[in-house]
Amino acid sequence: MGARRDATAFAGRAAMTPSGAPPQLVWFKRDLRVHDHAPLAQAAGHGPVLALYVYEPSVLRAPQSDACHLGYVNDCLAALRAALARRGCPLLVLEGECPEVLEGLRRVHGFRTLWSHEETGLEVTWARDRRVAAWCRAQGVAWHELPQNGVVRRLRQRDGWARRWEARMAAPQVPAPPRIAAPAGLGTPDEVAARHPLRDAASLGVAGGPRPAAERGGEPRAQALLDSFLHERGLDYRRAMASPLDGAQACSRLSAALAWGAISLRTVFQAAEQRRAELREAVAEGRPVDPRWPAALQSFGARLRWHCHFMQKLEDEPRIEFEPFSRACEGLRDAAPDAARLQAWCAGHTGYPMVDACMRALHAGAWINFRMRAMLVSFAAYHLWLDWRHFAAWLARQFIDFEPGIHYSQVQMQSGTTGINTVRIYSPARQALDQDPDGVFIRRWVPELAAVPLAHLAEPHTMPAALQRHCGVHIGRDYPAPIVDHASAYRAAHERFAALRRTALARAEAERVQQRHGSRRSGLPPTPRPRRRRSGAPDPGTQGSLWPEENPS
Numbered sequence: 362m363g364a365r366r367d368a369t370a371f372a373g374r375a376a377m378t379p380s381g382a383p384p385q386l387v388w389f390k391r392d393l394r395v396h397d398h399a400p401l402a403q404a405a406g407h408g409p410v411l412a413l414y415v416y417e418p419s420v421l422r423a424p425q426s427d428a429c430h431l432g433y434v435n436d437c438l439a440a441l442r443a444a445l446a447r448r449g450c451p452l453l454v455l456e457g458e459c460p461e462v463l464e465g466l467r468r469v470h471g472f473r474t475l476w477s478h479e480e481t482g483l484e485v486t487w488a489r490d491r492r493v494a495a496w497c498r499a500q501g502v503a504w505h506e507l508p509q510n511g512v513v514r515r516l517r518q519r520d521g522w523a524r525r526w527e528a529r530m531a532a533p534q535v536p537a538p539p540r541i542a543a544p545a546g547l548g549t550p551d552e553v554a555a556r557h558p559l560r561d562a563a564s565l566g567v568a569g570g571p572r573p574a575a576e577r578g579g580e581p582r583a584q585a586l587l588d589s590f591l592h593e594r595g596l597d598y599r600r601a602m603a604s605p606l607d608g609a610q611a612c613s614r615l616s617a618a619l620a621w622g623a624i625s626l627r628t629v630f631q632a633a634e635q636r637r638a639e640l641r642e643a644v645a646e647g648r649p650v651d652p653r654w655p656a657a658l659q660s661f662g663a664r665l666r667w668h669c670h671f672m673q674k675l676e677d678e679p680r681i682e683f684e685p686f687s688r689a690c691e692g693l694r695d696a697a698p699d700a701a702r703l704q705a706w707c708a709g710h711t712g713y714p715m716v717d718a719c720m721r722a723l724h725a726g727a728w729i730n731f732r733m734r735a736m737l738v739s740f741a742a743y744h745l746w747l748d749w750r751h752f753a754a755w756l757a758r759q760f761i762d763f764e765p766g767i768h769y770s771q772v773q774m775q776s777g778t779t780g781i782n783t784v785r786i787y788s789p790a791r792q793a794l795d796q797d798p799d800g801v802f803i804r805r806w807v808p809e810l811a812a813v814p815l816a817h818l819a820e821p822h823t824m825p826a827a828l829q830r831h832c833g834v835h836i837g838r839d840y841p842a843p844i845v846d847h848a849s850a851y852r853a854a855h856e857r858f859a860a861l862r863r864t865a866l867a868r869a870e871a872e873r874v875q876q877r878h879g880s881r882r883s884g885l886p887p888t889p890r891p892r893r894r895r896s897g898a899p900d901p902g903t904q905g906s907l908w909p910e911e912n913p914s
């Protein structure tokens with residue numbers, strides 16, 4: 362499975378036609394907005410627009426799909442429908458597989474031009490795109506697929522990638538068309554909405570139950586999140602981002618909006634740059650500026666670069682959905698999962714309160730901060746020695762912001778299978794002490810431990826029997842004993858990786874992976890070690906050891 366190529370390359374070219382000619386079909390996928398949406402703007406400039414979203418069974422029933430994703434998408438579709446309707450254009454929402462849905466529309470509406478964004482998705486959507494491209498070729502439909510972020514299709518090598526990213530982010534945003542003509546005979550936006558209502562998970566056969574605490578979607582909501590982050594919530598971003606409690610407020614919470622395209626990365630980047638410029642101006646004029654703001658915005662900007670940097674890996678090497686980056690890591694862990702361990706981890710019953718609290722918080726809200734995601738995966742991969750393929754799809758379902766390129770890259774990075782990153786094994790007890798020093802988070806999500814004294818909350822199994830009796834929490838009865846011993850699991854994992862690193866295949870693979878995916882930063886060694894803090898935990902700014910804080914080229 363090589364790099365993705367331009368699925369549209371052979372799709373044929375229909376003549377650009379003035380308004381009144383066959384409609385231009387705009388296929389919305391993970392780009393559910395009207396602002397900074399180049400395919401929509403281009404299409405609207407060429408003629409009446411047939412705006413389409415498709416509920417695709419093969420995608421919705423993929424093992425990574427969850428009702429929380431659909432709920433978010435439906436919020437976005439409702440907002441998109443309203444925004445298009447204000448401009449005079451209905452949104453068709455159909456169910457079926459592409460290209461069959463497209464063929465049905467072509468027969469009725471005779472469109473000859475298809476507009477969409479490029480998608481860096483799972484194999485299921487990439488295979489679908491190949492089928493659509495073949496159909497376009499056969500029907501003489503011109504498919505214009507435009508980039509929607511900093512991911513570069515058909516990238517030959519990583520040198521210069523950062524410059525391209527900067528150029529794309531600096532390009533002017535595409536204004537939403539003020540009016541969008543619709544094909545004659547389609548009906549009013551309200552009539553079309555009544556004919557094609559949004560569908561819920563049960564009716565579409567999508568797995569997963571309701572998550573009342575999950576983020577709500579839609580373009581206006583995304584814009585509001587951006588504003589509140591840049592002007593209020595983000596002040597303490599650098600300090601708070603590692604905490605599951607404070608991070609929920611101080612992080613931007615824009616990941617779902619970016620993943621489903623309710624806002625463009627360029628809009629976010631330019632708003633952050635604008636805010637940075639305002640702060641610089643204030644400083645220059647001698648007005649008071651809290652020094653935490655510039656630092657926060659600098660770290661935020663780095664993460665926007667990481668967003669595409671990680672997606673680019675899946676774009677370049679789609680096999681990482683199924684195989685380790687480093688082929689030397691194949692067979693490192695058992696082919697069949699230890700079902701009891703996997704089940705305990707998924708359910709939040711490992712006997713490690715910080716792991717269990719994070720997992721249960723994730724079940725409820727479909728979001729948790731980066732550090733805790735990394736700890737969860739580290740625990741599954743190192744302590745429980747589970748192969749990432751046994752839990753990556755399940756974990757994708759838990760994240761409302763599931764973005765395939767980031768997810769698979771991160772899951773592998775935190776499992777040690779990239780072959781180039783430092784093996785980083787988080788101590789759940791240390792994370793509890795550092796990130797939840799008052800035990801508020803653990804007590805909230807693991808209520809069976811509410812009566813455990815703070816001194817023992819991170820490791821309740823260390824309570825003497827008399828104390829267990831006194832507080833009424835019996836380890837092994839009311840809360841599980843630790844599923845594995847941290848110290849010995851930690852040692853065993855390090856030894857296995859040290860042995861692996863000494864093999865010729867591991868060294869050759871490290872070289873190959875570095876060439877293909879590593880950051881480029883002249884003067885730096887290929888795998889800079891993360892800065893360590895006193896606590897032994899990596900600095901929040903260096904989570905991607907290959908991707909230095911402010912320059913993930």
Ligand SMILES: Cc1cc2nc3c(=O)[nH]c(=O)nc-3n(C[C@H](O)[C@H](O)[C@H](O)COP(=O)(O)OP(=O)(O)OC[C@H]3O[C@@H](n4cnc5c(N)ncnc54)[C@H](O)[C@@H]3O)c2cc1C
Binds near residue numbers: 613661734735
């Ligand atoms: C195992 C694992 C799986 C992950 N899966 C996803 C995923 O499916 N989708 C996703 O968007 N993020 C994922 N992340 C990265 C990160 O945890 C989330 O982007 C972040 O927690 C989202 O919260 P936020 O929007 O408040 O982030 P902020 O800290 O406000 O960051 C702003 C934006 O930068 C991007 N970003 C931040 N951190 C990272 C990172 N480490 N790598 C790449 N981009 C980043 C995101 O788009 C994010 O919305 C994963 C991390 C791990 C360890």
